[in-house]
Amino acid sequence: MGFMTTAPAPLPAASTAPAPVWARRAAHAIALCAVPSGLWRIAMTSGVYVGYSDEVLRDVFDIPGWGIAYVVGLSVIAEVAALFPLLLVSDRWRPLRPRTLAALAWTASAVLVLVALGQLVAAFVVESQTYMSSGTAQTVWGFAFAPLFAIPALMTAVTWSYTKRHRAQGRV
Template identity: 75%
Template sequence: MTTTATSPLPAAAPEPAPVWAHRAAHAIALCAVPSGLWRIAMASGVYVGYGDQVLREVYGIPGWGIAYVVGLAVLAELAALLPVLLVSDRWRPRRPGVLAPLAWTASGVLVLGALSQLVVLFTVDSHSYLASGTPQTVWGFAFAPLLAVPALMTAVTWSYAKRHRVRVRVRVRVR
């Protein structure tokens, strides 16, 4: 008995995503909302703890900084909506096996990004522009949910990869 070749099985409809994966994917989208609203408030001129001089000189607000800060908020929210595609029953990529490594890469980048942000938070003097007290507390509550995103994204990615494993059929030839 010899093994001759392997070929993928015909694409069967994958099983639906579990409820917890749906909730985790939607939670990722919700985690980006508070920081996005904080950024939009900052761009709109609402006092978020930065003085007028800091807004002008450091962040370019008013001016180009408004487009940058609002654009960052919009891009962050769009990126946070992408995991919803991994659990959607309506969207079927043509090659689901390609998406899993991409999602794992995104999970790894998010974990490294979150760790680097924690290092920056505790080592760099960048938060010294922000007024202490209530503004720092509001800032903390606005950005704290982003720390949950790497773990949630990893869970959603794991669920997606588990449901879309490429099944391989082995043809066996008997002599």
């Protein structure tokens, strides 16, 4: 009876230091920050009362109708985008070279800061606030969307950590 031998696995290329615990937690927090607003949107499309009258849902948001696809699609895209920072702290899967991923992450951070500022303006200025039927509905909406405002700071911190770790290895 012969024994099978296996060749030793090739050594991986110089790997970078693992992401610090705080960066891993921040990346996971980003994914979780998108959940409440997504659930609120899904509730809106499912007929759960979220503070809008049937007339507002129909005339402004086209629900029922194409508005359902738009709102559900927006929720799915937002959550998938919120999973992106996990690539920056993962040692398992790297779809892009570190330099490309860092550039993409810095761009995403800048865009998120601008979007958050735009959303703040929209939340307090735009007429959508007047569509809500009560103060309670506005409060629930505020709690559902408030975590989104943490994402730009968290994303910038995770991106900074990623860039710092890869720059130390001379890969960014």
